[in-house]
Amino acid sequence: MPHITLGRLPFENLKRKPFRTAALLVIVTMLSATFFGGAMLALNLNAGLDSMQKRLGADLMVVPQNTGAKAEALLTSSTSSTFYFTNDIASLVSKADGIAQSTVQTYISSLTADCCDEQVQIIGFNPATDFVIEPWITSEYDQTLETGQVIAGANINVSTSGTIKLYDHEFPVAAQLATTGTSLDNSVFVNQETIPRIVGYSAQVGHPAIPEEYADTAVSAVLIKVADGYSAEQVADNITEASGLDGLGYVYPGGITATTKTNLSAIVGYVALFLAAFWVMGVVVLLAVFSSSTNERKREFASLRIMGATRGTLVGLIVKESALLGLIGGVIGIALASLVIFPFSTLIGRQLQLPYLQVGVPTTLGLMAAGLVFAVLTGMIASVASAYRLSKPETYLMLREGE
Amino acid sequence: MKNKLIASLPAIILGALTAIAPQTFAHACAGHDVPGACHYSALAASGVGVVIALLGVAALFVGTRERIGLNIAVVINALLVLAIPTVLIGVCQGAMMHCRMVMLPTLMVLGALAIVFAAIALVMDAKSTNAAATRVR
Numbered sequence: 180m181p182h183i184t185l186g187r188l189p190f191e192n193l194k195r196k197p198f199r200t201a202a203l204l205v206i207v208t209m210l211s212a213t214f215f216g217g218a219m220l221a222l223n224l225n226a227g228l229d230s231m232q233k234r235l236g237a238d239l240m241v242v243p244q245n246t247g248a249k250a251e252a253l254l255t256s257s258t259s260s261t262f263y264f265t266n267d268i269a270s271l272v273s274k275a276d277g278i279a280q281s282t283v284q285t286y287i288s289s290l291t292a293d294c295c296d297e298q299v300q301i302i303g304f305n306p307a308t309d310f311v312i313e314p315w316i317t318s319e320y321d322q323t324l325e326t327g328q329v330i331a332g333a334n335i336n337v338s339t340s341g342t343i344k345l346y347d348h349e350f351p352v353a354a355q356l357a358t359t360g361t362s363l364d365n366s367v368f369v370n371q372e373t374i375p376r377i378v379g380y381s382a383q384v385g386h387p388a389i390p391e392e393y394a395d396t397a398v399s400a401v402l403i404k405v406a407d408g409y410s411a412e413q414v415a416d417n418i419t420e421a422s423g424l425d426g427l428g429y430v431y432p433g434g435i436t437a438t439t440k441t442n443l444s445a446i447v448g449y450v451a452l453f454l455a456a457f458w459v460m461g462v463v464v465l466l467a468v469f470s471s472s473t474n475e476r477k478r479e480f481a482s483l484r485i486m487g488a489t490r491g492t493l494v495g496l497i498v499k500e501s502a503l504l505g506l507i508g509g510v511i512g513i514a515l516a517s518l519v520i521f522p523f524s525t526l527i528g529r530q531l532q533l534p535y536l537q538v539g540v541p542t543t544l545g546l547m548a549a550g551l552v553f554a555v556l557t558g559m560i561a562s563v564a565s566a567y568r569l570s571k572p573e574t575y576l577m578l579r580e581g582e
Numbered sequence: 583m584k585n586k587l588i589a590s591l592p593a594i595i596l597g598a599l600t601a602i603a604p605q606t607f608a609h610a611c612a613g614h615d616v617p618g619a620c621h622y623s624a625l626a627a628s629g630v631g632v633v634i635a636l637l638g639v640a641a642l643f644v645g646t647r648e649r650i651g652l653n654i655a656v657v658i659n660a661l662l663v664l665a666i667p668t669v670l671i672g673v674c675q676g677a678m679m680h681c682r683m684v685m686l687p688t689l690m691v692l693g694a695l696a697i698v699f700a701a702i703a704l705v706m707d708a709k710s711t712n713a714a715a716t717r718v719r
Binding site: 333334335336364365518519522523525526529 | 674675676677678682683684686687690691694695
């Protein structure tokens with residue numbers, strides 16, 4: 180028979196009651212998995228929203244008639260599309276009042292050549308006038324993007340030779356950007372002069388992205404930063420009036436961000452509510468189990484008292500047992516939640532249809548530590564009632580009841 | 583009996599899931615003209631999954647020492663499940679491709695769980711073997 184010390188006693192007690200320990204562990208594991216998983220989800224969604232807010236730097240986007248929904252989908256989800264104006268929209272828009280800055284972009288959706296080539300969004304931008312993408316790209320690639328080169332989003336499959344194949348043509352990749360958690364991760368960026376070349380290559384493979392007569396002039400959207408004192412809606416009205424075009428589509432990135440924020444708040448709210456309800460239920464169950472087991476263990480506690488254990492020792496024993504359960508359950512719960520949250524993060528982001536960006540290692544480690552503390556504290560809270568009963572002055576009488 | 587179940591049931595369940603997942607919900611990318619890496623990874627993982635499940639079944643009918651050997655085999659096969667889509671064969675490169683988004687993480691999780699459960703079973707069987715040896719002495 181191995182020698183059992185007072186320090187090992189809580190562990191031995193748990194070991195000798197495997198079914199009770201397993202049942203309690205399941206509860207603590209579920210609580211900590213839910214806490215860690217829910218908190219991680221909320222943090223990742225918030226990181227995604229922050230990232231999206233930084234990337235949607237325009238106040239207003241002018242797009243062709245009936246393409247507003249496509250443009251919104253392009254900003255918020257990974258749906259790629261091709262649309263363009265056939266007139267000189269940039270100069271028509273520039274006549275309107277209330278525009279502080281404007282730039283044009285061209286959107287082309289590439290072909291899905293085969294199973295291992297994804298459809299990507301090609302975004303043509305003008306580095307000289309761009310105020311949306313350029314500041315972000317500059318922070319990661321400080322050289323001039325040359326004609327024929329591309330900058331790849333984080334999810335783009337770049338070959339080992341540093342190229343990407345679009346319309347059966349290899350484009351050299353000048354840089355690959357960091358993950359943003361937005362649709363931009365599935366995009367490649369080229370300057371406007373590269374667009375006619377891409378159109379030419381697409382025509383060569385028999386799927387012209389844009390009719391060749393518009394290849395040099397095609398513009399998908401005019402992005403506008405409004406001047407101080409104007410609202411985006413006022414500027415949209417001014418553009419309609421100045422251009423004489425009634426059917427223009429207007430997208431308000433600020434509104435998209437606000438809608439996303441509302442959806443996100445709702446999800447985070449539900450997660451928090453579920454977590455709170457689940458936690459209360461878990462603590463109640465743990466309280467009940469600890470109380471009933473303390474009742475059943477009167478003989479055991481009486482024996483320990485006879486052997487010289489103080490009331491403090493008994494309380495310490497109960498608290499250590501519960502803390503140990505919390506710690507083991509916490510580790511298992513966090514490990515199980517990690518098995519879902521980290522490997523499946525891309526799938527989760529896609530299914531939620533919201534910007535979803537995995538937070539960094541320090542935050543993740545901090546949350547893991549918080550999850551462990553939460554699990555240990557939950558276990559200790561559940562043992563409070565039992566510990567209180569054992570610490571009362573009449574404990575000795577209560578223990579004698581069990582003799 | 584407890585050790586026997588711990589040594590066999592997880593291997594049977596996780597092995598069966600490893601065999602079934604790449605052919606069903608965690609399938610390889612569709613629309614191959616020429617089968618790609620993900621297709622071969624799915625086939626290989628299914629094969630290894632069947633082996634893990636059979637090792638689990640065998641563990642139901644053998645003694646403690648043999649179970650230790652079978653669980654070492656489960657660990658090695660589970661390492662193969664991890665290696666097939668990452669090192670040995672691979673999957674499609676695109677981050678949003680189904681095989682990378684679903685099949686790869688599914689196999690990673692199943693492989694990791696198979697290793698953890700087999701390791702637990704190994705430790706438990708090794709302990710009971712040692713205890714039996716001590717009693718004989």
